[in-house]
Amino acid sequence: MSTADAPQALPEEPFRHTTVPFTRTPGPDGSEITGQVDFSQVPRFAGPSTFAGLPRLSDVGEAQAGVIGIPFDSGVTFRPGARFGPDQIRAASRLLRPYHVELDAFPFARHQVADVGNLAVTPFGIDRAIAAMLAGLDEARERAGRLVVLGGDHTIAYPSIRSLARRHGPISVLHFDAHIDTFGPYFGAETHHGTPFRRAAEEGLLDPEGCMHIGIRGPLYGPHDLADDRGYGFETVHASEFSTTGLAGILERTRARLGDRPVYVSVDIDVLDPSFAPGTGTPEPGGLSSRELLYLVRGLAGLHVVGADVVEVSPAYDHADITSLAAAHLAYEFLSLWGR
Numbered sequence: 400m401s402t403a404d405a406p407q408a409l410p411e412e413p414f415r416h417t418t419v420p421f422t423r424t425p426g427p428d429g430s431e432i433t434g435q436v437d438f439s440q441v442p443r444f445a446g447p448s449t450f451a452g453l454p455r456l457s458d459v460g461e462a463q464a465g466v467i468g469i470p471f472d473s474g475v476t477f478r479p480g481a482r483f484g485p486d487q488i489r490a491a492s493r494l495l496r497p498y499h500v501e502l503d504a505f506p507f508a509r510h511q512v513a514d515v516g517n518l519a520v521t522p523f524g525i526d527r528a529i530a531a532m533l534a535g536l537d538e539a540r541e542r543a544g545r546l547v548v549l550g551g552d553h554t555i556a557y558p559s560i561r562s563l564a565r566r567h568g569p570i571s572v573l574h575f576d577a578h579i580d581t582f583g584p585y586f587g588a589e590t591h592h593g594t595p596f597r598r599a600a601e602e603g604l605l606d607p608e609g610c611m612h613i614g615i616r617g618p619l620y621g622p623h624d625l626a627d628d629r630g631y632g633f634e635t636v637h638a639s640e641f642s643t644t645g646l647a648g649i650l651e652r653t654r655a656r657l658g659d660r661p662v663y664v665s666v667d668i669d670v671l672d673p674s675f676a677p678g679t680g681t682p683e684p685g686g687l688s689s690r691e692l693l694y695l696v697r698g699l700a701g702l703h704v705v706g707a708d709v710v711e712v713s714p715a716y717d718h719a720d721i722t723s724l725a726a727a728h729l730a731y732e733f734l735s736l737w738g739r
Contacts, residue, residue, distance in 0.1 A: 419447060421454055422497070424508045433459050434507040435497055443493040448486070449514035450730065451495040456513040456543055463510035464737050465543030466730060467536070468517035471528055472713075474554030474591040478680040480713035484726070485517055485549040487714040492727035499735040501697055506731065506738030515539050515546070525554065525590050532558040537565070545737055547730045550710030552680065553580055556665045557595035563706050564604040567661040570705070571609030572596060572633075573653065575692065576667035577616055577683040579635070581628045592680075592711070595665075600631035607632025609660040611653060613695065614638050614670035617683040638685050646691060650698040657702055664699065664707040664733065666692075668726055676725055678717025689725050696732045700739060707733040 420441060422434040436452035446452045450466040468485025475481065497507050506512065518535040520528040536559055539546060548559050553576075564570050574580065574596065581600070582593040590598055599605050610631070616638040619625065628635070634656055636649055644652075669679040672686035709726045717723060 426508075426510065432508055432511050446493065448489060450489045450727075451492045451507070453507065453512055453514050456515045459511055459513050461511070461542045462513040463544040464512045464546070464734055465515045465539060466512075466547050466549060466734075467515035467539050467543070468549040469520065469532055469551040469555045470517050471520050471522065471532070471550070471555060472552045472680075473522045473528065474525055474552045474588075475680050476585055476591060476593060478713060478716065480715040481550055481552045481680060481711050482522070483714045484551060484710070484712035484723070487717070487720070487723040488549050488709070488712055488726045488730065489514075491720050491723035492730070495727065495731050499731070502700060502735045502739055504735045504739045506735040509738035512734055512738070513543060515543050525588065529554070529558050529590065533561055536562040540566075546706055547733045548706070548708040548710075549726070549730065550708060550712070553592040553595055553665070553667055553710045554590060555710060556708055557590065557598050559706060559708055560595070560599045560604050560663055561602070563661070563663055567705055569604060569606040571606045571657055571660040571662045572599070572611070573657060573662055573664045573699075574610070574612045574633075574667075575614050575665070575670040575695075576612060577614060577638070577669045577686055578667070578681065579612055579615055579619075579624065579628045579633070580667070581631050581633065582624065596633070597627075597631065605632060606660055609657055609662070610634070611656050612636065613649070613653065614687050616685050638687065641687065641691065646694055650695055653695065654698070654702065659703055661703050661705045662699075664696070664704055666696075666707070666709045666729055667711045668709065668722055669711055671725060676722040678713050678715070678722030679711045680713050681711070689728075692725075693728065693732060696729060696736075700736055704733070704736055
């Protein structure tokens with residue numbers, strides 16, 4: 400082999416792997432805010448695996464808003480897989496940018512936002528898992544303020560509401576879903592992903608004057624389901640009403656219902672039509688479009704939203720990350736509401 404054919408040595412350059420180049424901006428009070436990774440220096444596909452490339456809570460110590468995952472799906476009654484939702488939503492969030500055009504907001508520069516990580520809860524025993532979720536959420540709120548909780552199945556809304564009610568008293572719930580989730584026991588289990596709001600209402604955690612479902616559709620077990628639901632204080636906007644009342648009318652009705660109460664917004668991704676969210680455990684035809692849902696969430700600007708969740712993303716049934724992309728943008732909407 401001639402010298403010309405011999406493999407050439409690579410140029411000698413020092414291996415460059417230093418601290419992650421986060422963006423840093425002065426906050427309203429003059430303190431430094433650590434924002435997203437500077438994606439002009441680090442490609443999105445090579446950056447950290449946090450939500451939107453944000454710092455971990457351990458990097459900044461404390462924050463005013465946070466994203467936390469609860470990879471739990473032992474409460475499902477049909478297709479499993481939502482335990483893999485939080486990490487897939489984070490992966491889909493890498494394309495999110497720092498400026499929200501519709502809300503004219505810089506959600507990661509107005510105050511400190513951090514990725515809290517995932518809560519490690521047992522998949523064996525729902526009651527033990529809920530106790531661990533409650534303890535973990537209480538601790539996270541001490542250091543990270545308002546939280547967007549990434550599920551996981553809808554069971555996680557119950558401990559999240561319990562945690563918030565300890566601070567705010569009875570909570571109004573704005574619930575986007577195909578299903579009412581005030582059902583009763585299933586195979587002897589008092590708590591599962593179809594019961595979080597029933598359990599919360601029975602414990603006096605909900606404000607019955609300010610709770611609302613949006614997007615409900617599909618068959619139920621009987622008229623008693625709706626009667627029970629009304630008894631817990633929920634007003635319902637059925638998915639079919641989007642064809643008659645229209646988006647503006649539904650938003651006006653929603654804002655009037657919630658008023659100035661502390662509100663927890665819970666988004667089951669199956670509120671979207673399966674064409675917009677195939678990757679979920681209990682899909683129902685005839686749902687909302689992504690554009691409709693994002694419009695309604697943005698329309699909550701100015702209300703007293705104290706917490707939120709995005710649940711039931713099951714990546715095994717997703718195609719081209721359609722569902723996890725929608726979920727990532729929803730989490731971004733909540734952070735943007737808080738960062739206006």
